[in-house]
Amino acid sequence: MPKLRVNCFSVSLDGYGAGPDQSLENPLGVGGMGLHEWVLGTRTFQQMHGVGAGGTTGVDDDFAARGAAGLGAWILGRNMFGPVRGPWPEEAWKGWWGPNPPYHVPVFVLTQHARAPIVMEGGTVFHFVTDGIEAALARAREAAQGKDIRLGGGVATLRQYLSAGLVDEMHLAISPTLLGRGEALFAGIDLPALGYRRTECVSTPKATHVVFTKAAA
Amino acid sequence: MPKLRVNCFSVSLDGYGAGPDQSLENPLGVGGMGLHEWVLGTRTFQQMHGVGAGGTTGVDDDFAARGAAGLGAWILGRNMFGPVRGPWPEEAWKGWWGPNPPYHVPVFVLTQHARAPIVMEGGTVFHFVTDGIEAALARAREAAQGKDIRLGGGVATLRQYLSAGLVDEMHLAISPTLLGRGEALFAGIDLPALGYRRTECVSTPKATHVVFTKAAA
Numbered sequence: 272m273p274k275l276r277v278n279c280f281s282v283s284l285d286g287y288g289a290g291p292d293q294s295l296e297n298p299l300g301v302g303g304m305g306l307h308e309w310v311l312g313t314r315t316f317q318q319m320h321g322v323g324a325g326g327t328t329g330v331d332d333d334f335a336a337r338g339a340a341g342l343g344a345w346i347l348g349r350n351m352f353g354p355v356r357g358p359w360p361e362e363a364w365k366g367w368w369g370p371n372p373p374y375h376v377p378v379f380v381l382t383q384h385a386r387a388p389i390v391m392e393g394g395t396v397f398h399f400v401t402d403g404i405e406a407a408l409a410r411a412r413e414a415a416q417g418k419d420i421r422l423g424g425g426v427a428t429l430r431q432y433l434s435a436g437l438v439d440e441m442h443l444a445i446s447p448t449l450l451g452r453g454e455a456l457f458a459g460i461d462l463p464a465l466g467y468r469r470t471e472c473v474s475t476p477k478a479t480h481v482v483f484t485k486a487a488a
Numbered sequence: 489m490p491k492l493r494v495n496c497f498s499v500s501l502d503g504y505g506a507g508p509d510q511s512l513e514n515p516l517g518v519g520g521m522g523l524h525e526w527v528l529g530t531r532t533f534q535q536m537h538g539v540g541a542g543g544t545t546g547v548d549d550d551f552a553a554r555g556a557a558g559l560g561a562w563i564l565g566r567n568m569f570g571p572v573r574g575p576w577p578e579e580a581w582k583g584w585w586g587p588n589p590p591y592h593v594p595v596f597v598l599t600q601h602a603r604a605p606i607v608m609e610g611g612t613v614f615h616f617v618t619d620g621i622e623a624a625l626a627r628a629r630e631a632a633q634g635k636d637i638r639l640g641g642g643v644a645t646l647r648q649y650l651s652a653g654l655v656d657e658m659h660l661a662i663s664p665t666l667l668g669r670g671e672a673l674f675a676g677i678d679l680p681a682l683g684y685r686r687t688e689c690v691s692t693p694k695a696t697h698v699v700f701t702k703a704a705a
Contacts, residue, residue: 284662284686284698285674286503302680445501445662447689447698451678457502458675461668463519469501472664474691481501481664 274419274439275346275408277429278338281306281444281478287453288426295354298367305448309477310335319373330475334442343415345378346407348428352380352397359386366397377414379407381428404431426454436465439485444478491636491656492563492625494646495555498523498661498695504670505643512571515584522665526694527552536590547692551659560632562595563624565645569597569614576603583614594631596624598645621648643671653682656702661695 282288283306290300297303310316314326315335326332353364366372371392379398386399398414400407411420422432432438443456462483471482499505500523507517514520527533531543532552543549570581583589588609596615603616615631617624628637639649649655660673679700688699 284660285677285679443501445696447686449679449684449686449700451680455675458672460502462502462666463668467666469664469666474696479662479691479696483666 273343273412273415273417275422275432275437276338276419277422277424277438277441277443279310279335279442279444280424280429281309281446282456283446283448283450283453285449285451286455286457287450288424288429288456290450290453293350293354298354300450300453302448302450303453306444306446306450308448309444309446309475315339330473330480331477334444334480338421338442341419342376342421343418344376344411344420345374345423346404346411346420346428346432347378347380347423348425349380349382350427351423351425352382358384362386365389365391371395377411379411379414381407404428404435404437408432408437426456429456430460433460433462433465436485441467441483442471443481443483445481446478490560490629490632490634492639492649492654493555493636494639494641494655494658494660496527496552496659496661497641497646498526498663499673500663500665500667500670502666502668503672503674504667505641505646505673507667507670510567510571515571517667517670519665519667520670523661523663523667525665526661526663526692532556547690547697548694551661551697555638555659558636559593559638560635561593561628561637562591562640563621563628563637563645563649564595564597564640565642566597566599567644568640568642569599575601579603582606582608588612594628596628596631598624621645621652621654625649625654643673646673647677650677650679650682653702658684658700659688660698660700662698663695 290303293300309331312327313332313335314328315332317323317326352366355364372395375394377396377398379400382399382401385401389397466486467483469481470484473480507520510517526548529544530549530552531545532549534540534543569583572581589612592611594613594615596617599616599618602618606614617627683703684700686698687701690697
């Protein structure tokens with residue numbers, strides 16, 4: 272059975288998955304970019320985004336590569352798609368990632384506000400889902416044609432899927448940074464009670480990588 | 489100037505410093521003992537508690553040893569001293585640690601309920617402080633005679649001292665365990681805004697050790 276996976280989701284030492292005050296200038300909230308330092312230098316990230324001079328291999332890169340492999344669809348929260356709130360004021364906003372986003376598969380964006388799909392270059396199609404997280408998962412499963420689905424975030428979206436017990440596997444990278452405030456990933460979510468166990472834990476100088484796996488029901 | 493230090497304070501991956509439902513059988517709450525696995529095998533811990541067959545050296549032991557060195561006094565929250573709540577029902581309870589506790593210096597226990605000091609074997613004297621965290625710190629400073637003071641916990645006590653900006657240095661050991669619920673260390677405490685920076689971060693297979701240092705005011 273294909274999985275709903277969270278990969279490469281970075282949290283601060285104090286448990287925040289994004290900084291406060293997301294905006295066009297700070298897509299990850301103030302200070303949020305520091306969460307992702309572990310991935311920016313990896314070969315996988317640099318190849319995927321066409322930046323850098325080759326990138327590093329090793330544990331950090333292994334986790335980045337696992338996150339990118341075998342995916343048939345993505346699910347994103349509205350805030351991960353963009354800083355726009357409320358009804359879509361115009362159709363100009365097409366995500367943070369330019370004309371050829373790094374997904375290359377169907378991407379289902381959770382929103383309260385309907386919008387026609389957007390076909391991007393490179394195989395990415397943004398679909399806007401207004402009828403909730405289970406409907407989005409069902410549509411993503413169908414689109415993924417037997418491959419895994421990756422849940423990209425943000426924190427609020429992760430928390431909804433975790434609370435509903437729908438995430439099969441979650442890889443977090445705990446970065447050696449403090450945010451102080453922002454969106455707390457774990458508050459009020461009892462992972463063991465939801466059936467999750469910690470199945471991997473390995474540290475590099477840039478992150479502590481942890482994998483949680485949900486026991487089969 | 490002598491410091492108020494937190495050392496070897498263990499938290500779970502989901503940010504809890506103790507498990508739920510503390511009791512005589514579970515002094516650290518249900519599941520809380522797993523938080524401390526990194527320290528139990530160290531030479532410092534085994535020598536201090538007279539257990540084991542020598543113990544390990546290395547990074548985990550280095551942090552344990554730093555936590556034990558140079559101390560002139562300790563401060564403990566009431567719940568770290570024992571499971572008794574409310575007025576002291578009788579004078580029988582003298583802490584979790586037997587007749588010769590591992591402190592060997594004056595220990596100031598925060599409580600709402602007055603009690604006469606208890607002189608234990610080996611130099612430990614438990615003093616009960618009813619007039620608040622600043623008074624306890626002042627008394628500990630005087631008793632420490634120029635040495636550092638260690639703040640032992642639990643979580644509620646740490647949170648009080650952190651919020652008041654009174655902790656100079658804090659070493660946390662993030663253990664690869666999940667608790668799901670319990671006492672959340674970071675919730676609502678904005679460490680960067682309080683002047684704390686992350687000054688060390690080093691991982692072992694058993695813990696990610698992080699040190700936060702408060703900038704001089």
